[in-house]
Amino acid sequence: xxxxxxxxxxxxxxxxxxxxxxxxxxxxxxxxxxxxxxxxxxxxxxxxxxxxxxxxxxxxxxxxxxxxxxxxxxxxxxxxxxxxxxxxxxxxxxxxxxxxxxxxxxxxxxxxxxxxxxxxxxxxxxxxxxxxxxxxxxxxxxxxxxxxxxxxxxxxxxxxxxxxxxxxxxxxxxxxxxxxxxxxxxxxxxx
Amino acid sequence: xxxxxxxxxxxxxxxxxxxxxxxxxxxxxxxxxxxxxxxxxxxxxxxxxxxxxxxxxxxxxxxxxxxxxxxxxxxxxxxxxxxxxxxxxxxxxxxxxxxxxxxxxxxxxxxxxxxxxxxxxxxxxxxxxxxxxxxxxxxxxxxxxxxxxxxxxxxxxxxxxxxxxxxxxxxxxxxxxxxxxxxxxxxxxxx
Numbered sequence: 001x002x003x004x005x006x007x008x009x010x011x012x013x014x015x016x017x018x019x020x021x022x023x024x025x026x027x028x029x030x031x032x033x034x035x036x037x038x039x040x041x042x043x044x045x046x047x048x049x050x051x052x053x054x055x056x057x058x059x060x061x062x063x064x065x066x067x068x069x070x071x072x073x074x075x076x077x078x079x080x081x082x083x084x085x086x087x088x089x090x091x092x093x094x095x096x097x098x099x100x101x102x103x104x105x106x107x108x109x110x111x112x113x114x115x116x117x118x119x120x121x122x123x124x125x126x127x128x129x130x131x132x133x134x135x136x137x138x139x140x141x142x143x144x145x146x147x148x149x150x151x152x153x154x155x156x157x158x159x160x161x162x163x164x165x166x167x168x169x170x171x172x173x174x175x176x177x178x179x180x181x182x183x184x185x186x187x188x189x190x191x
Numbered sequence: 192x193x194x195x196x197x198x199x200x201x202x203x204x205x206x207x208x209x210x211x212x213x214x215x216x217x218x219x220x221x222x223x224x225x226x227x228x229x230x231x232x233x234x235x236x237x238x239x240x241x242x243x244x245x246x247x248x249x250x251x252x253x254x255x256x257x258x259x260x261x262x263x264x265x266x267x268x269x270x271x272x273x274x275x276x277x278x279x280x281x282x283x284x285x286x287x288x289x290x291x292x293x294x295x296x297x298x299x300x301x302x303x304x305x306x307x308x309x310x311x312x313x314x315x316x317x318x319x320x321x322x323x324x325x326x327x328x329x330x331x332x333x334x335x336x337x338x339x340x341x342x343x344x345x346x347x348x349x350x351x352x353x354x355x356x357x358x359x360x361x362x363x364x365x366x367x368x369x370x371x372x373x374x375x376x377x378x379x380x381x382x
Binding site for chain 2: 061063067069070071083084087088116120123124126127130131133134135137138139140141142144145146147148174177
């Protein structure tokens with residue numbers, strides 16, 4: 001079990017014994033998805049949070065003009081779901097799909113809460129991960145407020161290493177909230 | 192101690208006995224700030240997270256063009272700090288100041304962690320609050336991605352009731368990332 005990507009991530013924050021990690025893992029289910037598979041449809045309940053083992057997932061919203069906005073990518077070692085629908089157990093306003101064949105571990109809210117209760121250091125892990133996520137979103141908002149697409153582009157390069165080689169340019173533009181033309185300009189400055 | 196705003200907020204998530212709340216409160220310090228007082232200067236370490244009892248605080252960043260961007264307001268019952276500098280114990284890139292005379296409770300990171308450890312239900316409280324904050328930031332990002340200033344304005348009205356009566360229009364525009372002219376147009380649609 002040493003070297004398991006989930007264990008590695010947890011142990012960056014709290015240490016686990018082998019038995020504890022086996023116990024943690026019992027709360028997850030292994031999932032295999034195909035490229036293009038929709039894992040959560042808008043309007044459905046979000047039963048799972050996903051920890052990506054390998055592959056690439058995405059959370060997006062279609063606006064009323066039929067335009068797609070990408071809220072998040074989830075590559076190896078990322079957690080991904082419609083956070084609002086998952087935590088409040090309401091119908092999803094977002095879509096989660098796979099951009100590559102993907103292996104993931106799924107966790108229900110019930111099991112997340114059970115795990116947090118039975119092993120308080122897992123609650124500590126979830127708190128630290130959520131805090132890191134909160135801070136990352138604040139940075140993304142500050143980039144929007146300063147209308148600095150260049151900062152947003154560099155932010156993406158640093159948090160998703162290798163992503164731009166794995167997805168079409170249009171998706172990167174959609175995540176950044178810029179046009180394809182602006183993205184080409186940013187990528188040229190970088191090259 | 193019944194009816195204390197911090198206790199009310201905690202008890203929306205976890206129940207506390209009177210003794211437990213006294214114990215919680217011992218981890219906080221009462222702070223009184225004047226209008227315009229800078230509570231955290233850019234470049235300083237963020238020693239405290241603040242729970243606002245009454246008054247109004249703000250977190251903002253000055254960009255390289257000398258333009259101010261407001262990341263967050265903190266009115267009654269809000270938590271406010273430079274989250275990155277506070278949690279990672281690094282120098283602040285943001286400024287926290289008071290827009291009104293303000294009473295707040297301050298919490299150090301050390302006391303936050305002590306409290307989480309000694310009373311795991313407080314860790315549960317912090318996890319739920321951080322998760323709610325994370326979800327709120329995702330919504331704000333989706334509003335930016337769809338370039339829908341009207342949604343952003345309504346989002347602000349719903350999360351900060353009464354705020355627009357308490358601060359100059361320019362600050363609302365700075366929070367929304369729009370010009371004063373756009374804001375006037377939005378406010379007119381609303382009226």
